Amino acid sequence: MPSFRPEPYLASRAALVDRALDRILKDPGGCPPSLLRAMRYSVFAGGKRLRPVLCMAAAEAVGLRASVALRPACALELVHTYSLIHDDLPALDDDDLRRGRRTNHVVFGEDRAILAGDALLTLAFEVISNPQGLSRERVRNVPGAVRELASQAGFAGMVGGQVSDLEAEGKRPTLARVLSIHRRKTGALLSASVRLPAILQGVPPAVLSALTRYGRSAGLAFQVVDDVLNETGDARTLGKAAGSDKARGKMTYPAAAGLDAARRRVDELTKDAIRALAPLGRRAEPLRGLALHMARRTN
């Protein structure tokens, strides 16, 4: 893929998403100012916008216009942001720092942080159920997109993975446990990121399957890279304490199988993600490039 350069692609798409999120959260009628401040604080906390960018790359791969993919892309980021706010709470991971900034509850208090998370999750469904520029025929596909976001974010997806992760703390890390948690806690929403444009566009089942396989493999690779970086990275690059997973006895791939096996797995998964895209042809170039980029990232 000599033609695809991930950095400018990520930067330009992330800028579009930032502008769209800013419009959504500019001056939403009826929102108490203090709640809006807490919501905006975490939405604009320097996130890489990976889920929205994957969503826009998948839209390109299935021929859905970028302007139509923007709102589902924003919905994904709103769900991701709420999950970080709630994960950081004292009753959960009790983190004071995220990406080098104070976490939501440290700045706004636990009560506001819980409610800001609730408001962002709810807003995600308002945004995804209100697509713009979708043809009348494809409005029929919107309920399926809402269902996808809800099921991947809910008890069988992200929230369920978070519960399993809590329950696994202190238990012996096994590959089966690690994979089951990673697939739900981070993989599910990354999968939704590439599946949503396909569902809205109403693609043939083979195309949806290809994107599902890409999402599963690239999503898992992403989380294994995260595990590796947590063990080997330095705090300045990570924006949080290195080695914090290990200190907490978290279920990570390196803890279950070692660092070398983790790195090999990332390679295999990335190759599998790229192979999965074969039926989509050249339009899937950005998705291929992003899979490679995610495998090689250093923060």
Add this chain to the structure above:
Amino acid sequence: MPSFRPEPYLASRAALVDRALDRILKDPGGCPPSLLRAMRYSVFAGGKRLRPVLCMAAAEAVGLRASVALRPACALELVHTYSLIHDDLPALDDDDLRRGRRTNHVVFGEDRAILAGDALLTLAFEVISNPQGLSRERVRNVPGAVRELASQAGFAGMVGGQVSDLEAEGKRPTLARVLSIHRRKTGALLSASVRLPAILQGVPPAVLSALTRYGRSAGLAFQVVDDVLNETGDARTLGKAAGSDKARGKMTYPAAAGLDAARRRVDELTKDAIRALAPLGRRAEPLRGLALHMARRTN
């Protein structure tokens, strides 16, 4: 309304809703058992199912089949249940008892309670986006229903009202503040309860307006009755300490205007709710009866 008897109506509709909720939460694939226990604990904690019953009565009023209204009705109860779990958390109202039972976080821990709430809110959107028995033509109305639920539950509705309520604690109660909080914190979801079937059915604007006015007036009356009962009821009937609002300096109607004015306001609002239903004719009988019942309730 000599023909309508609220108790059997409420009991029969609540039983339908209970069965539907039980099916939804029977053995949902991929849900960690401990999370499912925490979700079920609060969903089946003896709630009166008022929002679902209002939804089914509104469905009757607009000619939407009861079997089709059941899933939006369940979604409303899931949202209501999540809001109670989060409101009871130590960082918010710090309540140990609700309806005479230990609150979710007391039984399952704060971390599980936060996540069970998140899972229920997310599930509500999975349920409402997946209606059953809706004609192909009306599937087009589903995104509007999702939007309605999200906007009434979110920053400008229930969550926003909760934030304003937190911020008002200790401030001087004024009618303007009380009304603004009540309209959002409880009124918004009660409004959604009667508007959802109308949106799904695609009724003319005048009918939707009539239901909106009913929802606003009956919803506010409901909350003012709650305020009055909190001040005058006994703990056994309420399932929580009487006078707890006063002790906390909560924004209540009696605190702003006195008990007599509160009771008069309930009467006026109830009459207004019933007047609003005039264009709907006899099919709105259950909604009329429920408005009267809500005004006269003692727990």
